[in-house]
Amino acid sequence: xxxxxxxxxxxxxxxxxxxxxxxxxxxxxxxxxxxxxxxxxxxxxxxxxxxxxxxxxxxxxxxxxxxxxxxxxxxxxxxxxxxxxxxxxxxxxxxxxxxxxxxxxxxxxxxxxxxxxxxxxxxxxxxxxxxxxxxxxxxxxxxxxxxxxxxxxxxxxxxxxxxxxxxxxxxxxxxxxxxxxxxxxxxxxxxxxxxxxxxxxxxxxxxxxxxxxxxxxxxxxxxxxxxxxxxxxxxxxxxxxxxxxxxxxxxxxxxxxxxxxxxxxxxxxxxxxxxxxxxxxxxxxxxxxxxxxxxxxxxxxxxxxxxxxxxxxxxxxxxxxxxxxxxxxxxxxxxxxxxxxxxxxxxxxxxxxxxxxxxxxxxxxxxxxxxxxxxxxxxxxxxxxxxxxxxxxxxxxxxxxxxxxxxxxxxxxxxxxxxxxxxxxxxxxxxxxxxxxxxxxxxxxxxxxxxxxxxxxx
Ligand code: G3H
Numbered sequence: 001x002x003x004x005x006x007x008x009x010x011x012x013x014x015x016x017x018x019x020x021x022x023x024x025x026x027x028x029x030x031x032x033x034x035x036x037x038x039x040x041x042x043x044x045x046x047x048x049x050x051x052x053x054x055x056x057x058x059x060x061x062x063x064x065x066x067x068x069x070x071x072x073x074x075x076x077x078x079x080x081x082x083x084x085x086x087x088x089x090x091x092x093x094x095x096x097x098x099x100x101x102x103x104x105x106x107x108x109x110x111x112x113x114x115x116x117x118x119x120x121x122x123x124x125x126x127x128x129x130x131x132x133x134x135x136x137x138x139x140x141x142x143x144x145x146x147x148x149x150x151x152x153x154x155x156x157x158x159x160x161x162x163x164x165x166x167x168x169x170x171x172x173x174x175x176x177x178x179x180x181x182x183x184x185x186x187x188x189x190x191x192x193x194x195x196x197x198x199x200x201x202x203x204x205x206x207x208x209x210x211x212x213x214x215x216x217x218x219x220x221x222x223x224x225x226x227x228x229x230x231x232x233x234x235x236x237x238x239x240x241x242x243x244x245x246x247x248x249x250x251x252x253x254x255x256x257x258x259x260x261x262x263x264x265x266x267x268x269x270x271x272x273x274x275x276x277x278x279x280x281x282x283x284x285x286x287x288x289x290x291x292x293x294x295x296x297x298x299x300x301x302x303x304x305x306x307x308x309x310x311x312x313x314x315x316x317x318x319x320x321x322x323x324x325x326x327x328x329x330x331x332x333x334x335x336x337x338x339x340x341x342x343x344x345x346x347x348x349x350x351x352x353x354x355x356x357x358x359x360x361x362x363x364x365x366x367x368x369x370x371x372x373x374x375x376x377x378x379x380x381x382x383x384x385x386x387x388x389x390x391x392x393x394x395x396x397x398x399x400x401x402x403x404x405x406x407x408x409x410x411x412x413x414x415x416x417x418x419x420x421x422x423x424x425x426x427x428x429x430x431x432x433x434x435x436x437x438x439x440x441x442x443x444x445x446x447x448x449x450x451x452x453x454x455x456x457x458x
Pocket of ligand 1: 248308372373427
């Protein structure tokens with residue numbers, strides 16, 4: 001279960017029960033927690049009450065739109081009770097298959113004390129720990145922007161004819177739930193374990209955060225923000241070691257790598273909006289710092305951004321590793337995520353040390369990260385939700401500026417090619433030869449732009 005360790009064999013089962021009126025960013029928060037914990041190899045799944053309600057309504061030939069838009073007093077309480085029961089049952093069933101550690105997110109309104117007590121009781125009976133997470137929001141600007149996101153992403157409003165229509169439906173739904181809504185309070189629910197976010201993370205109230213896993217979630221949420229923004233990524237320019245097919249080391253850039261460091265200034269000026277406010281992060285290794293050498297912006301060097309440590313294989317080519325350490329070579333191909341070089345690191349180790357980087361990236365905007373192949377794969381996997389078995393095999397080309405456009409409900413990728421040739425450092429499974437993958441699952445998603453012609457290539 002990743003690097004969360006426990007002393008006995010009792011499974012760690014935690015249910016994060018989301019609380020909040022409609023349009024409070026509940027599903028956004030749920031999805032982010034799922035992504036973060038899954039990236040740390042903790043099995044995590046979100047169960048969406050509204051999605052279950054849609055299924056129930058579908059059978060009754062009606063829509064949630066009609067349900068909440070019609071005379072609210074006609075809403076059938078039994079239907080909502082059935083909806084809650086189904087969601088809870090799904091969660092309990094999911095926990096049946098968790099034998100070490102798992103986190104379920106109950107993504108629903110859960111707006112009354114009675115409902116919350118009932119949920120906690122049912123979970124406790126199955127030895128599942130609970131933490132409530134309320135998104136309380138009275139800032140109209142945040143609510144409006146959430147409704148705009150809902151309109152473009154939620155299946156619940158896919159039949160809405162216009163934005164005005166969606167606003168009306170969501171407002172009716174808010175009105176319906178608001179009547180009985182009871183916000184979490186340290187006086188009325190003093191015994192409950194809860195996190196209360198007020199206007200996203202402007203203020204946070206914590207009550208009985210009594211486990212390691214809960215405090216990790218708190219720390220993560222504190223760093224989140226909802227603003228749409230870009231994160232910029234690049235590998236270092238081609239290095240002397242890259243030319244020789246060697247891994248690791250602390251080599252300088254090749255002449256083509258030097259060219260990339262010059263070109264990068266042009267790409268940054270052309271493609272990065274507000275680049276005057278840009279901050280550049282590099283590793284502590286020469287090749288990333290040389291790549292950043294002409295960028296006239298504040299620079300930070302992070303040890304955490306250093307390349308995966310190849311231990312006793314540092315400075316060798318893959319062909320040399322295959323001959324000198326055939327068992328290791330095979331073991332790494334068999335399970336690249338878990339394999340740890342003797343005296344070095346595994347991809348899992350890299351993820352562990354990257355956690356502070358992810359927190360800082362969630363917290364900031366206008367950052368260009370110049371780092372290494374394995375590290376970029378791990379950062380990319382977090383933002384793009386790439387499974388841990390696939391991420392070590394991602395092809396991340398040299399001499400390419402990568403733009404991640406982070407939006408509330410997803411991330412879009414654009415690769416801007418500097419059009420400066422470079423060797424491939426990509427090694428397929430089962431070979432010691434280098435060469436770009438023809439296998440499409442290993443290629444990054446999104447579009448590709450030529451940094452020379454500005455034209456979209458793909
Ligand atoms: O060893 C350095 C490489 O950048 C990591 O690549 O995990 O595909 O061997 P690899």
